[in-house]
Amino acid sequence: MAELKALASYLDWLESQYDEMVAKLVYLAGINSGSYNIAGLERMAAELNHLFGVLGGQAHRVALEPATRIDDDGEPRLYEFGPLLHLSKHPNASLRVLLVGHMDTVFGTEHAFQRVERLSPTQLKGPGVADLKGGLLVMLKALECLERSPWAGRLGWEVVLNPDEELGSPGSAAHLRAAAGRSDFGLVYEPAMADGALAGARKGSGNFTAVVYGRAAHAGRAHHLGRNALRAAADFLVAVDELNGRRPGVTVNPGFVHGGGPVNVVPDRAVVRFNIRLSDPADEAWVLGCLAAIDREINARDGITLSLHGDFGRKPKILDAAHRRLFDWLRCCGRTLGLDITWRDTGGCCDGNNLSAAGLPNIDTMGVIGGGLHSVDEYIELPSLIERSRLSALLLLGLASGRCDGGAFRGKSS
Ligand SMILES: [Zn+2]
Structure with missing residues (x-):
């Protein structure tokens, strides 16, 4: 000194x-x-x-x-x-x-x-x-x-x-x-x-975007033909949010939702963005495994497709x-x-x-x-x-x- x-x-x-x-x-x-x-x-x-x-x-x-x-409409865009x-x-x-x-x-x-x-x-x-x-x-x-x-x-x-x-x-x-x-x-x-x-x-952090596709239909004449992307996105968001509290140091924050339009149309697209933080590098595999399981469950639904984008850009x-x-x-x-x-x-x-x-x-x-x-x-x-x-x-x-x-x-x- x-x-x-x-x-x-x-x-x-x-x-x-x-x-x-x-x-x-x-x-x-x-x-x-x-x-x-x-x-x-x-x-x-x-x-x-x-x-x-x-x-x-x-x-x-x-x-x-x-x-x-992925832009707010779910389309990939160069920036x-x-x-x-x-x-x-x-x-x-x-x-x-x-x-x-x-x-x-x-x-x-x-x-x-x-x-x-x-x-x-x-x-x-x-x-x-x-x-x-x-x-x-x-x-x-x-x-x-x-x-x-x-x-x-x-x-x-x-x-x-x-x-x-x-x-x-x-x-x-x-x-x-x-x-x-x-x-x-x-x-x-x-x-x-x-x-x-x-x-x-510092914690690690990952940003993710899920794009959910359904099928559009007239809400009155053909409601039964529609597959509601907003509903699937909502279920996805709830399932992702429920990962909170399951592992010490792991937090999930759904931060953005976009989708739908006129209420007389069954919506065919929705975008959900969320951020995940974790302290233990080993939790990354656990989180990705959970996301894959949620992804499979939503994709198994009739007429619904979900694509998940993103990764852990920053490690703990x-x-x-x-x-x-x-x-x-x-x-x-x-x-x-x-x-x-x-x-x-x-x-x-x-x-x-x-x-x-x-x-x-x-x-x-x-x-x-x-x-x-x-x-x-x-x-x-x-x-x-x-x-x-x-x-x-x-x-x-x-x-x-x-x-x-x-x-x-x-x-x-x-
Ligand atoms: Zn700064």
Whole structure:
């Protein structure tokens, strides 16, 4: 710890960056970058390419392959992603870190929440101020601090800024996996919790869509010829919901239903979407087995067909020994700065799940402190811009200077 204290003077420069960080955050939050707003994401990528240019690394913009999604009418449809920004420096360093943040927000152009507003001298409200635009600036400043230090070059880094995290990273997952394979540990700049605690273990998550087809008929003249897709969808939904409470840590949330039309027609199509969370990877097979059984039961009905789409895009994040070593180092850095760094488990998911699944130990709440995420009340505690930049920078400096033992993360997750 005394060794880490010797590095503290290299962090002093960060204090002078506060006004600039706040101004940049107001600017970035003013750019709408909802996951489906390609033009907004293009703009974000261009701005960030410019901002991160100060680090002097290699930058390139990656076009992601469009993906198929079942639309609300049950039809498969191709949809596009914004660009991914990849930056890297010192690729031949013996220790390598992957830093990840997302450019997208849950607030599309039609959402009511667009304005950035100062709530108090220390709080700013706005779309994405905490999730995750504040974190992008924390990442940038921590890297700047590293590059200004005598140990620049001793720690190789890659930055992945993706445009689709709020969708579950369907387009960028392969890119994250590849970058994880080239790195020794990962830092993801999702916001910390409102009390400053970090996320520890995370549940896994799967999104599923069931499309149910029946047979249309006149509700009066030929009711007996119809096969009601809404009824079958309702039975399906109830059966899926009844999986709740059967295994510890497994939850099912039916979240969307669409179907039917005029009430004088037997409806021939319905769409049900639901999300499943689980803590124990072994429960995935159990859940899929249950879904298959429900699927068979509905498909056995006369005139009814059900097709199920989706998978567990995010595996549970388990805190194994390599993750715990990384957390211990960060707590040590926190103590050096007078911060009590704690973490607790959460049901929420993020790209930290993806990195863990690829075998990369990581801490995924290195960003700012804030709250009201994904709502019109999203805010950031502005002083956390500096506090968390100092924390990140000290971890990077500790590893680059050899004061923290980076070898401890080698061999990846055990
Ligand atoms: Zn986020």
